[in-house]
Amino acid sequence: MVSPFPSAPPAPDWPYLTLRAALHARDGVRDRHSLTLTDAQVWWGCSDRTAKRQLSRLHAAGRLAYTPGRGRGHTSRVAFTGALEEELAALTAHLAAAGAAAELARLSRLGFPRAWVLTDAVRGAFGLGVSPAGTDRLRTVVTRPLTSLDPLTVNSAAEAHLLTQVLDPLLLFDPQAGTLRPHLAHHWGTPDDGRTWVFHLRKGVSFHHGRTLDAQDVQFTLERVRRGAPWYLGGVTAVQAPTPFTAQVTLDQPDLFFPRRLAHEQALILPRDVPFDERRPVGTGAFRWHALEGGFRLEAFGAHFAGRPLIDEVEVFLVPELRGDAPPTLDVTGAAPTPITQGPVESWVPENSVHFLIWNAHRPAARSAALRAAVVELHDIRAFWQEAGRTERLLPATSFLPRRSLGRPPRGHSLARAQALLQEAAYAGPPLRVWVLDLPGARQEAEWLAARAARLGLPVQVIPAPLDALPDAGDDVDLAFMGEIAGWDEHLSFWSALKQPELLFRRLLPAEVLRDVDALLDGYRTVPVGAAPEHAALEALMTRVEARLLGGHHLHLTHHRVKRRAVHPLIRDVHPDAYGRIDFKRLWLGDARA
DSSP: OOOSSOSSOOSOOHHHHHHHHHHHHHHOSOSEEEEOHHHHHHHHTOOHHHHHHHHHHHHHTTSOEEEOOOSTTOOEEEEOOSOHHHHHHHHHHHHHHTTOHHHHHHHHTTOOOHHHHSOHHHHTTSEEEEOTTOOEEEEEEEOSOOOOOSTTTOOSHHHHHHHHHHOOOSEEEETTTTEEEESSEEEEEOTTSSSEEEEEEOSSOBOTTSOBOOHHHHHHHHHHHHHHOTTTTTTEEEEEEEETTEEEEEESSOOTTHHHHTTSGGGOOOOTTSOOOTTSOOOSSSEEEEEETTEEEEEEOTTOTTOOOSSOEEEEEEOOOSSTTSOOEEEEOOSOOOTTSOOOEEEEEEOSEEEEEEEOTTSGGGGOHHHHHHHHHHOOHHHHHHHHTOOSOOEEOSSSSHHHHHTSOOOOOOHHHHHHHHHHHTOOSSOEEEEEESOHHHHHHHHHHHHHHHHTTOOEEEEEEOTTOOOOTTSSOSEEEEEEEOOSSHHHHHHHHHHOTTSHHHHHSOHHHHHHHHHHHGGGGGSOTTSTTHHHHHHHHHHHHHHHHHHTSSEEEEEEOEEEEEEOTTEEOOOBOTTSSBOGGGOEEOOTTO
């Protein structure tokens, strides 16, 4: 039998690799494996006949020895002569040398041991580089499945970041000045103090499919938002296009904060003549979206009205998490530095986010105020950090925004108070079921809380969940660990998080709390946007809303995530976008000798 991968390995044989990965995952390292045709059908996703043909092909090619079972009850067997780790080393080295990032990403998802696939050479296939044709390219990875890429339902920072590279809003929010600035609309205003808003569009703005933007596209987009996300444009009674480059929105009552909603992801402008497809969104943005095997490519859009991006393309591949339990990173280091380059430039970057523990108010356990307060006393984030040996920076949360938490002392916690509150609660129900995303760091925190609670006699069961899942009111879940991230417009992000039905606040908080929060958030309508007291008024509103959310212990803020960012020194103008991610539109590749 010949080696599956000779000195010059051919293109990957995906049926062979899929079979080998599945058998290794099931049986570990063995020379021979039992195999049923049903197994092969499931792993290959094919018919019985096709499975037999594939096994015969691989046998004839010398990639395995297949021995069919004889008679009823006799299991078929396959044998491999080559050592799996050595075969993968040869294949990954070949693919890395060829820069075959798509094939490497696909290989990494088959389930082989990470160390055998995600080698230094493989990592070198990602990062920055220049193609033979002189194209400046950044290759990066996403280490989880993507959730919604529809502006109406996007609820994750990574997806929002990608959408803003491809789609444009009418207006942009300037975080430094705290005001709006023109984008697709060059001027806007209200002739009646906030009930009618008129937006004047730039002329000659091109969509990726070639047509020019006009007011009917704005009308189409905002009507789509009214139908699909009515919470976001509540109060809109009409959207009109009185001229080809003028859009007019009428509200049922004055709302001076309304234009700021048009700078957010939900209101990104779409073409009216292209059905929306999450697999290939079309807009007017700085990059055009192209599908790739195992990912997608963002290609610089030369006709972008605000100027072509300096980098030519960004390729994004879906691969498993590379670092296991290591702290989260924004890593675009690519290959190891050459002698003429410096090493990666590293820094710790506070993310404009908050992690929290929230009760499901629809469950019996959540009705006990003493039990809710006891769990808050038990969850001491500083104690967890110390006992878990976490090395990343810790910023305890006392507010939704890290800048506000920095100005306040951390909340104190006491096991003695927790014990007294548990005695008062006298909880005798089943173990509290705690929902958590199935990520190593998140599970570690939940399991630490469960162990701490058990020492005081409170049983807690940790329920890991898929990365694209969210608990709902009717689920068998008492508490949930989750996080929320704010964009550049912090006050609008705060408002949106508490209004968006896809997020946990609307799903799990008590109806009376949501009623009070909604009444407070109505104050947004009367804030004089752009006036000097605006920031102070919004901060005061946030303080009142936070006090209502946290006062009854239905919600417990834990910490703000701090990321380590490692950036290759040749990548210039690395600016964070609204969500702390690298803004591809401003990147360029410099010269190591410059």
